[in-house]
Amino acid sequence: MDIDKAINDRISVRAYLERPVEKAVVEEILNLAIKAPSWGNTQPWELAVVGGQAKTELTRELQNLVMQGTTPNPDYTMPNNFTGVYMDRYRMTGKRLFELAGIARDDATARMNQFVSMFNGFGAPCLVYIIMDEILDTSYSVFDAGAVANYIALLATSRGLGTCLMAALAMYPDPVRKCLNLPSSKKIVLGLSLGYPDPDSPVNRLKTDREELCRILTWRGMD
Numbered sequence: 654m655d656i657d658k659a660i661n662d663r664i665s666v667r668a669y670l671e672r673p674v675e676k677a678v679v680e681e682i683l684n685l686a687i688k689a690p691s692w693g694n695t696q697p698w699e700l701a702v703v704g705g706q707a708k709t710e711l712t713r714e715l716q717n718l719v720m721q722g723t724t725p726n727p728d729y730t731m732p733n734n735f736t737g738v739y740m741d742r743y744r745m746t747g748k749r750l751f752e753l754a755g756i757a758r759d760d761a762t763a764r765m766n767q768f769v770s771m772f773n774g775f776g777a778p779c780l781v782y783i784i785m786d787e788i789l790d791t792s793y794s795v796f797d798a799g800a801v802a803n804y805i806a807l808l809a810t811s812r813g814l815g816t817c818l819m820a821a822l823a824m825y826p827d828p829v830r831k832c833l834n835l836p837s838s839k840k841i842v843l844g845l846s847l848g849y850p851d852p853d854s855p856v857n858r859l860k861t862d863r864e865e866l867c868r869i870l871t872w873r874g875m876d
């Protein structure tokens with residue numbers, strides 16, 4: 654698949670088939686994804702893949718924490734102060750997602766179930782974690798880690814797989830560290846769900862909008 658098609662086809666996949674993902678395919682994707690650029694080639698990322706029984710146990714623990722109302726303690730601050738157009742876009746994404754899922758505004762149970770399903774990676778057979786050492790600066794190093802995450806998403810798309818970049822999977826980092834046998838010095842940046850998309854699920858029809866290029870682009874000296 655060419656890169657334009659992978660970019661056009663990639664969406665956040667929020668429903669997966671049970672079909673397992675071959676380890677060799679995941680390895681191929683990650684081997685390419687780590688070719689992403691980084692500040693001075695510092696390559697601030699580490700990666701982990703969780704599948705099978707380990708994934709079942711980890712996500713059960715994460716879902717229990719959510720259902721118990723445990724306050725999240727992510728390693729990296731989660732934004733919670735969007736305003737203006739940014740808040741509008743954020744709300745629109747949630748609104749369209751709930752509409753596609755057939756969840757009414759006042760259906761608190763269904764909304765909670767949808768929320769809790771995030772902590773299971775939406776049922777994907779495996780999760781990919783992006784990890785950084787605590788000695789790393791959080792600004793450009795997180796930017797670099799984001800490049801790897803997006804490369805993974807595009808490489809997965811080009812192989813018929815789906816992903817969702819998920820901050821939710823990093824909201825409770827302690828069980829993730831326990832699962833991966835990591836010391837507290839290793840910080841959990843983000844998780845991605847990875848698997849074969851369920852083609853029949855309405856939530857996988859969500860194609861989010863983008864602002865028109867001319868509204869966010871400035872040209873100078875290019876005429």
Ligand SMILES: Cc1cc2nc3c(=O)[nH]c(=O)nc-3n(C[C@H](O)[C@H](O)[C@H](O)COP(=O)(O)O)c2cc1C
Nearest residue numbers: 663664665746771817818819820821822859860861
């Ligand atoms: C850093 C980051 C964190 C995200 N976390 C979540 C998440 O926790 N749950 C979720 O359902 N989607 C999550 N997303 C997916 C975004 O909602 C999605 O990328 C956005 O709505 C644009 O839609 P698209 O990916 O289909 O183009 C995240 C995306 C990014 C880049």
